[in-house]
Amino acid sequence: MVLVAHITDSHVLAEGRLLADRFDTGAAFDRLVASLAAEPVQPDMIVFSGDLGEDATAEEYTHVAAGLRRLGLPVLAVPGNHDKRAPMLAALRDMTGQTASGHLCVQRAFGALTFLGLDTLVEGAPHGELCPERLTWLEQALQSCADRDVVLILHHPPITTGLQDMDGMGLLVGRDRLAELIARHGRVRAILCGHMHRAITGGCGGAPVLVAPSASHQIAFDLRSGVAFRFSDEPPQYMMHHFAPDGDRVSHVVTLGDRGADRTG
Numbered sequence: 200m201v202l203v204a205h206i207t208d209s210h211v212l213a214e215g216r217l218l219a220d221r222f223d224t225g226a227a228f229d230r231l232v233a234s235l236a237a238e239p240v241q242p243d244m245i246v247f248s249g250d251l252g253e254d255a256t257a258e259e260y261t262h263v264a265a266g267l268r269r270l271g272l273p274v275l276a277v278p279g280n281h282d283k284r285a286p287m288l289a290a291l292r293d294m295t296g297q298t299a300s301g302h303l304c305v306q307r308a309f310g311a312l313t314f315l316g317l318d319t320l321v322e323g324a325p326h327g328e329l330c331p332e333r334l335t336w337l338e339q340a341l342q343s344c345a346d347r348d349v350v351l352i353l354h355h356p357p358i359t360t361g362l363q364d365m366d367g368m369g370l371l372v373g374r375d376r377l378a379e380l381i382a383r384h385g386r387v388r389a390i391l392c393g394h395m396h397r398a399i400t401g402g403c404g405g406a407p408v409l410v411a412p413s414a415s416h417q418i419a420f421d422l423r424s425g426v427a428f429r430f431s432d433e434p435p436q437y438m439m440h441h442f443a444p445d446g447d448r449v450s451h452v453v454t455l456g457d458r459g460a461d462r463t464g
Contacts, residue, residue: 201310203350204235204242204272205438207393208250208413210281213258218416219430224253225262227415227435230455232266234437242439244309245272246316247294248393248411249279249354251287260290267294277316278303279354279393280325280368284318300332306340312388312442313344317353319370327355327394329373334380341384349387350442356392356410358401364428365395365418378404389440389448398436398452409450412436 209228210218218224235242245267252259267274274294278287284303288295295316296305302318317337319327329337341349355370357377370377381387381404390408396418399410417433435455442448 200444201244201312201442202240202242203391203440203442204245205248205391205409205411205440206231206245206414207248207354207411207437208279208396208415209263210250210253210413210415211259211262212253213256213262218253221430222416224415227455228263228266231414231435231437232269234453234455235270242272245270245274246314246350246352246391247274247276248352248391249277249320250281250393251276251279251291253281255281255283255286257286257290260286264290264294273307273309275305275307275314275316275352277305277318277352277354278320280320280327282320283322284320298332298336300336302333302336304333304336304340306343308344308347311348311444312350313347314350314352315340317351319353319355325368327353327370327372329370329377334373334376337377338380341380345384347386348446349384351381351387351390351406353390353392355394356399356401356408357390357403358399358408360395360399360401360410361422362395362397362418362420362428363422363424364426369394374403380404381406388442388446391440398438407448409438409440411438412452414455
């Protein structure tokens with residue numbers, strides 16, 4: 200089996216600053232690291248599906264990188280719309296990769312699975328895109344592991360969720376071609392995403408899409424048209440995905456709290 204901790208959207212701010220004058224994202228990230236460290240069954244690896252920092256500063260990435268490295272686990276990270284490639288790559292070079300076109304895509308085998316991290320970032324914009332260069336990288340990566348099960352990681356989900364304001368800043372370019380490549384490969388076990396600040400499931404190219412909730416703050420469930428997104432009072436969360444050798448997968452949503460400190464075994 201492979202047990203994967205899926206974290207996303209920490210939006211870390213440096214120096215104790217509050218996001219929206221409300222959320223201490225740096226403290227939430229530290230609680231996330233403590234929660235993962237306290238798990239009695241440790242994950243085999245961590246995937247981080249974007250928006251590591253809020254302002255994409257070197258200080259934010261230093262905070263994130265230090266916390267992740269304390270866990271001593273393999274980490275695979277892709278950028279979200281709040282990230283910037285240069286400072287993220289500088290701080291987390293061992294946790295991501297860079298293509299010839301400068302995008303932060305990465306391929307890594309772990310056990311029977313191949314993990315492909317796909318950069319959907321459009322710097323300076325909230326929506327996501329998959330340009331021809333990134334789609335070509337993905338096509339070649341999938342061809343190189345045609346006989347292996349694959350897990351994709353990207354920030355912007357390739358689905359329409361019904362949260363219309365958020366969908367308007369979703370994956371707006373390249374979604375159809377992505378679905379074609381996934382269907383052609385036929386062995387994509389999961390597509391792990393973030394961005395929506397809610398736990399959501401869907402499908403793309405015959406593969407399940409699993410959107411993790413934010414490790415800091417959630418967005419309210421509201422399917423009304425023309426309504427701007429708003430934050431909710433739901434707690435920070437992350438997901439655990441258990442990939443079994445027979446092809447089965449079980450996914451859990453884990454809520455951050457003090458439970459790790461109270462464990463006796």
